[in-house]
Amino acid sequence: MSCKTQKTTLKQTTQTQTNEQTQSRTETDSTAARTIDLRQDDHTAIAETRTEETETTDWSAPDSLGRQYPVRTSRTTTTTRRGQQNDIQTTVTDNRTAATHTVSEEQTDTHQQEQTKTDSKVKTKTTTPSWVIWLILGIIAAATIIVLIALKHYHII
Numbered sequence: 001m002s003c004k005t006q007k008t009t010l011k012q013t014t015q016t017q018t019n020e021q022t023q024s025r026t027e028t029d030s031t032a033a034r035t036i037d038l039r040q041d042d043h044t045a046i047a048e049t050r051t052e053e054t055e056t057t058d059w060s061a062p063d064s065l066g067r068q069y070p071v072r073t074s075r076t077t078t079t080t081r082r083g084q085q086n087d088i089q090t091t092v093t094d095n096r097t098a099a100t101h102t103v104s105e106e107q108t109d110t111h112q113q114e115q116t117k118t119d120s121k122v123k124t125k126t127t128t129p130s131w132v133i134w135l136i137l138g139i140i141a142a143a144t145i146i147v148l149i150a151l152k153h154y155h156i157i
Contacts, residue, residue, distance in 0.1 A: 007068065011055040012118040018048045020110040027102070038093075044086035052078045 059068040
């Protein structure tokens, strides 16, 4: 009997790159005339690119020496891009009794890069049909009975 094990290998590479830029500014003016003007600006830009490469190889059943050969190889490349742009301006006017001027500015710049590799092997094993197993068990049982008869014939047991 020969072992008919087939295997499939899967190689997957994923790369993700994210760039995010945020600019935020808050400005507050207060005058003795009891008015406060609040103006807030938010400019955020996000650009994300994700590339995924998948390679799947199906291998043949082993030959008489146990060697396997690639039968089919498929490659898939998927690129996904996502972009987001915020341009938010808020203005609030309120009456107060303070005399202040406040400016708050914030700027962030984030770059993130990620790479993932996956290698996996899937083995598919062909099982022996059940009738072959029953045939082998029957032959073993018959051989055992013949041995017992022979031992009784020669008065060993």
